[in-house]
Amino acid sequence: MKKIMNDPSSILDEMLDGIAFAYDNLVERLPESNVIHRKTSHNKKVALVSGGGSGHEPAHAGFVGQGMLSAAVCGEVFTSPTPDQILTGIKASDEGQGVFLIIKNYSGDIMNFDMAKELAEMEDIAVDFVVVDDDIAVKDSTYTAGKRGIAGTVFVHKILGAAADEGFSLKEIKQLADQLIPAIKSLGVALGAATVPEVGKPGFELAEDEIEFGVGIHGEPGYRREKIKPSKELAKEMIKKLKDEFQWEKGEKYALLVNGMGATPLMEQFIFMNDVKELLIKEGLELPFKKVGDYMTSIDMQGLSLTLVKLEDDKWLDYLNAPVKTIAW
Structure with a gap:
């Protein structure tokens, strides 16, 4: 294992200090916590x-700032933050109108965010939440009951963040979130595994000529391994799966994200995006919003994910295009 680090046990602490120093115009690290909090007021x-x-950087701290998140609570690598850390983030973010939690569908996250919600409500802070489960690869997986939450979470941050800026109430944010979640679907493919620093070896093994469809962002198993294929063939496989889920029709509008998993060069992501574009245009879909880059990674995993959002309301497109001041959007 070769990584730019000091002690593996201090990675989170040193990373958060680095984020807060590098972007001190946008965010701060709350004292004695693992919370990155925005400096701009809502x-x-x-x-x-x-x-x-x-281990998923820039998620979630990279999306803290005006127009997106008020705070990101960071656990150890691939480990949920504790309820007391989440409560710190909630209390620091509340400005009297309530706090809305965006939770990826992992058992530890759901349990700890729910406990923090109950603690916050005992202090008279109104809290509601949504669980993101956009990964269509498998129904149940390691650490989850039901589908996993992956890169589609970033679109939830963006759309709900714009709605909050527009003045939506906590109840209205919840209603929007419940409409949005079923309209977001993602699927990934891995060429190589991530290495957790404190473990020191890859989380799984793929042969030099193997890929795995549907691997999770913590290295959870996917749905099929096979020999590596050209980008066009990867795109066909993933779009077929997404089409089966969406059952789309010609003329529908979608937002599109090609997301790198941490060790996939932008060159390869853009090639894949070009192949996706050709296939989706043949399907007769309109693609008024596109994005390519590393938004929800898995440390140093080789691979990428594809996310589509069915734009059921034209306002969602406005929210995706609304200006923000964050590190990573």
């Missing part, structure tokens, strides 16, 4: 708080 509007295990 002016008495609903606050959004997300988070989870580290």
Whole structure:
């Protein structure tokens, strides 16, 4: 294992200090916590708080700032943050209109965010939440009951963040979130595994000429391994799966994200995006919003994921295009 680090046990602490120093115009690290909090005010509007295990950077701290998250609560690598850390993020973010939690569908995250919600409500802070489960690869997986939450979470941050800026109430944010979640679907493919620093070896093994469809962002098993294929063939496989889920029709509008998993060069991501574009245009879909890059990674995993959002409301497109001040959007 070769990594730019000091002591594996201090990675989270040193990373958070580095984020807070590098972007001190946008965010701060709350004292004695693993919470990255935005410096810009929401002016008495609903606050959004997300988070989870580290190793997925820029998620979630990279999306803290005006127009997206009020705070990101960071756990150890691939480990949920504790309820007391989440409560710290909630209390620091609340501006009197309530706090909305965006939680990826992992058992530890759901349990700890729910406990923090109950603690916050005991202190008279109104809290609601949504669980993101956009990964269509498998129904149940390691650490989850039901589908996993992956890169589609970033679109949830963006759309709900814009709605909060517009002045939506906590109840209205919840209603929007419940409409949005079923419209977001993602699927990934891995060429190589991530190495957790404190473990020191890859989380799984793929032969030099193997890939695995549907691997999770913590290295959870996917649905099929096979020999590596050209980008066009990968795109065909993934779009077929997404089409089966969406049952789309010509003329429908979608937002599109090609997301790198941490060790896939942008060159390869853009090639894959070009192949996706050709296939989706043949399907007769309109693609008014596109994005390519590393948004929800898995440390140093080789691979990428494809996310589509069915734009059921034209306002969602406005929210995706709304300006923000964050590190990573």
